[in-house]
Amino acid sequence: PLHSPVTPHLPVKLRPEILALPAYRQGQAAPTGFKLSSNENPYDPLPGVLEAVDAATRQLHRYPNAAAPEITGRLAAEWGVEPDEVIVAAGSVALLMQFTLAAAGHGDEVVYSWRSFEVYPWMTVLPGATKVPVPNTPDHRHDLVAMAAAVTERTRLVLVCSPNNPTSSVVTAEEFEAFMAKVPTDVLVILDEAYAEFVTDPAAVNGRRLVRRYPNLVILRTFSKAYGLAGLRIGYGIGSPAILAAARTTIVPLSLTDHAQLAAIASLDRGDELRHRVAEISSRRDAVYDALLEQGWASIPRPHGNFLWYPTGPKTEEALEVFRRHGIVARAYLPDGIRLTIGEAESVQNVLDASEEIARLLA
Ligand code: PMP
Secondary structure (H helix, E strand, O other), rough: OOOOOOOOOOOOOHHHHHOOOOOOOOOOOOOOEEEOOOOOOOOOOOHHHHHHHHHHOOOOOOOOOOOOOHHHHHHHHHHHHOHHEEEEEEOOOHHHHHHHHHHHHOOOEEEEEEEOHHHHHHHHHHHEEEEEEEEEOOOOOOOOHHHHHEEEEEEEEEEEEOOOOOOOOOOOOHHHHHHHHHOOOOOOOEEEEHHHHOOOOOEEEOHHHHOOOOOEEEEEEOOOOOOOOOOOOOOEEEOOOOHHHHHHOOOOOOOHHHHHHHHHHHHHHHHHHHHHHHHHHOOOOOHHHHHHHHHHOOOOOOOOOEEEEEEOOHHHHHHHHHHHHHHOEEEEEEOOOEEOOOOOHHHHHHHHHHHHHHHHHOO
């Protein structure tokens, strides 16, 4: 039997659950105007990064050093852990897939909040595991009480995303600790903190303060967002050596390039400049949010990442078109809303003008 409605003339037998999956959808490019659809960093790479990449390019005929000893050691020192408590891969998406493959197969369950990062349901289906999405609260936050309650005998992985993509909400440290107390210690929990550097709320959970607190917790971070290395693909995890060792076995071999490793090291060398840039984006985010509140936008949850969530519901496509007319490419999540990245200073007025028009549209 043919299983896929989109591939009626399938020449070979493929897995029906894979055929039913939509392909990973990337934020739209912007031929003109501001591309605020992929939560990217508006800055050029940090000083020293291009030189580091250049050095790696001269070794392109060689395979990369898959063990990544330098960046691993560097991150271990930054986090105050041993190198075997650090795992590095070609983006945190790669790590998410590696941990899912290591933890969950047919008949196993993966619990995550919804809406959250679109990769979670997708990567759950790949190894044949079962999706257990838990609805966000009405104010677009993780419902950690319901998520803990959704854990069963079959649960092998629970994903917590803070700040949550796409709603930009955080879980508090208190909520997270109460949640961890309820989840059995033999169930892997991943705290995906791709946007952690932008968080300024002291009550928010912070993986930095959770290192070695829970043997079943892995903290994920990335160089794609605050560090602006999205194009190079490098992310990392911090957790117990035995869990990380299992995840290392499920890697696509040699997928982490020397370019990415060297660029990450060069970026870590520029911590002061990084913090300056991140502070600028965070304060721009807060200024935009305050202006939106003035426009009457009470429905937008307070943002903690480098992006905002507009719950535009059934008017999402119309609202997206308003952004487009104002030279802004945003990202729609039908039928719920729009995610908009905080970009360059020059984009702010366009964002506010478009938002005002959208507020009228929804009124
Ligand atoms: N986690 C979350 C929550 C994200 O939003 C993203 C990027 N969209 C990632 C992980 C993946 O980041 P990368 O693979 O570029 O490290």
